[in-house]
Amino acid sequence: MANRALPGLTVEELTRELGSRTRAIETVKWLFAQWPLPERLPDALPTVSHRAWRPFIAKHGLVTPRIVERSVSEDGTTKYALELSGTSVETVRIPSKTRSTVCISSQAGCTRTCAFCATKELGFIRQLKAEEMVAQYLVARAEAPRHQSARNVVFMGMGEPFDNLDEVLRAVELLTQAPAPMLRAESVTVSTSGVLPGLRRFLAESKAALALSLNATTDEVREQVMPHNKTWPIAALLGELREDARRRRRPRDTFIEYVLFDGLNDSDEDADRLVRLLDGVPSRINLIPYNPYPGTSLKTPPEARVVRFYERVVKQGALCLVRWPRGREIAAACGQLVLAKEALGFQPL
Ligand code: SAH
Numbered sequence: 001m002a003n004r005a006l007p008g009l010t011v012e013e014l015t016r017e018l019g020s021r022t023r024a025i026e027t028v029k030w031l032f033a034q035w036p037l038p039e040r041l042p043d044a045l046p047t048v049s050h051r052a053w054r055p056f057i058a059k060h061g062l063v064t065p066r067i068v069e070r071s072v073s074e075d076g077t078t079k080y081a082l083e084l085s086g087t088s089v090e091t092v093r094i095p096s097k098t099r100s101t102v103c104i105s106s107q108a109g110c111t112r113t114c115a116f117c118a119t120k121e122l123g124f125i126r127q128l129k130a131e132e133m134v135a136q137y138l139v140a141r142a143e144a145p146r147h148q149s150a151r152n153v154v155f156m157g158m159g160e161p162f163d164n165l166d167e168v169l170r171a172v173e174l175l176t177q178a179p180a181p182m183l184r185a186e187s188v189t190v191s192t193s194g195v196l197p198g199l200r201r202f203l204a205e206s207k208a209a210l211a212l213s214l215n216a217t218t219d220e221v222r223e224q225v226m227p228h229n230k231t232w233p234i235a236a237l238l239g240e241l242r243e244d245a246r247r248r249r250r251p252r253d254t255f256i257e258y259v260l261f262d263g264l265n266d267s268d269e270d271a272d273r274l275v276r277l278l279d280g281v282p283s284r285i286n287l288i289p290y291n292p293y294p295g296t297s298l299k300t301p302p303e304a305r306v307v308r309f310y311e312r313v314v315k316q317g318a319l320c321l322v323r324w325p326r327g328r329e330i331a332a333a334c335g336q337l338v339l340a341k342e343a344l345g346f347q348p349l
Contacts, residue, residue, distance in 0.1 A: 005063045006031060006041065007138065008131025008170070011177055017060070018052045025179050032180035036142040037135070039064055063135035076148075077326045080139060084108075084132050087125055090157055093140040093150065094326060101152040102140040104133050106168050107159025112193050115225045116215075116259060118293045119158045128159070130170035137175060151183060155190045156211070162190075162198025172208045185209070191257065196232040196240065203244045211255035211286075212237060216265045217273035225261070225298075234277065241281045251282040253319075259288045260306055262299035271312035278318065285313060285320040 006027070009017070014024035026047035041057045044050060068088065069081040076095040081088055092103040108125035110117070136157075141150040153175055155161045161168040168190060175183045191211035192199060202210065214234070216222035222229040245251040256278060260266045274285070287310055290300045301309075306322060313320045 003059065004129070005061045005131045007063055007134040007174065008129055009060070010170075010173060011179075017056055018048065020052070023048045023052055028177075029179050032138075034138075034142075037062065037064065037138055063129075063131045065132075065135050065139050067139065073326070075326055078140070078143065080136075082136060082139060084128070084135070087128075089128065089132075089136070091136040091140050092157065093144060095144070095148045098147065099152060100140070100144040100148045100150040101154055102137050102150050103154050103156045104136040104140075104171075105157030105159050106133060106155050106161040106164050106171075110159050111163040112160045113227055114193060114213075114215075115227075116261065116290060116296065116298050121295075122158075127164045127167060130167045130174060133167070133171035134174050137181075141181075152187045153183060153189070154211070155188075160193055160195060162192045162195035162202065165198045165201060169202075169206055172206055176208075186252075189255065191255075193226055194229065194232050194237045196236055199237065199240055203240070209252070209255065211257050212241070213257040213259070214274075214277075215257065215259045217270045217277060221265055225264075238277060238281055241283075245280065245282050254281065254283045256281075256283045256285045257288060258285055259290050260301050260309060261290050262301040262305070264298070266301045266305050266309055268308075268312060271309045272316070275313055275316040275318050283319070285318055287313075287320060287322045289322070289325060291325050 011021070011024045011028060014027055015021045018024055018027065027045065030045055030047065041060070041062050043057070045053055063084065065082040065084050067080055068083050070078060072078045078093045080091045080093075082091055087108040089105040089108050091105065094101045094103065105128060107127055109122040110119040111124050113120045137150065137153055144150045155168060172185075172188055172190065175181060175188055176185050185207035186209050189209040189211050190202065190206070191213060192202075193213050213226075214222075215225055216234070219229055219233045222234060241254055258265075258274065278285070287306065289306050290298055292298065292300055310320055310322050
């Protein structure tokens, strides 16, 4: 904890560092009233005694992300390439009518190697700290129009959150803590490619929402696109969710992410198998037509196939939505912006 930058400290930790809970709360209030973030911590805060603040700023800094690039698509989806202490990460703000969702990265690069995901081309660069995740939220929030305030967060940017779970759990705590920004736990969604030990711990420890990227209905196909399925196969992952639902009085829904690939996982049999697999798993399915990037042989199914798959699943009683691509012209799927910049010779500072 000693050298964590401010957005990474909980109210409890700040209370210990600053010597009083009131000062801790004033500090958090100050932080979340900054639009945009300042370059560094100020020499004084009007609401915190100088005696407590001075030793604090001698020890703790502020995360100062630099917006290296900002691309805005027609529907307002805004993708940021951010530089965080020399590493590039991407953050996306996705507006809806009354809200914005901020999609944040949990790692620079990724520890996993999913065939369809542009992030794998970058390899694994480093883990992000909780304060760097919160800082991504702060940057995107600062640019959200007033009528579309950023009240939702999804961990669906670069990285596998369950391979960096301590920091992700801390970030969830920071994003949901009082006095600010106090996001509802159900409005913060952590998405995993299916890392079983992390899944178990997350279910036991976190109130945040969960998304599982299933992306196939047989282990054979899933292994092709998500190699770590060999270690944690479909039945083990869904079995864990089923067990969790049995343990709870009020089960919580898991979002099942299902990227549709032409001719690979989009058949009628897949649709039927998907519904059967999810029996006893409180869930909602998000169908995501594959967002292609150069260099892969995977293809997006024709629109009619997506609709047919959707209708077949819904007819069998499953809750399901199609996530039609947003921000496609700005390559707003995992890793695609940073990758495009690397291809253009972009070098992080
Ligand atoms: N590692 C985590 C979070 C990052 S990926 C996970 O796998 O869930 C976030 C979501 O984007 C996942 O559901 C993943 O399957 C999906 N995704 C990744 N690349 C994609 C692409 N090219 N087109 C469509 N969806 C993609």
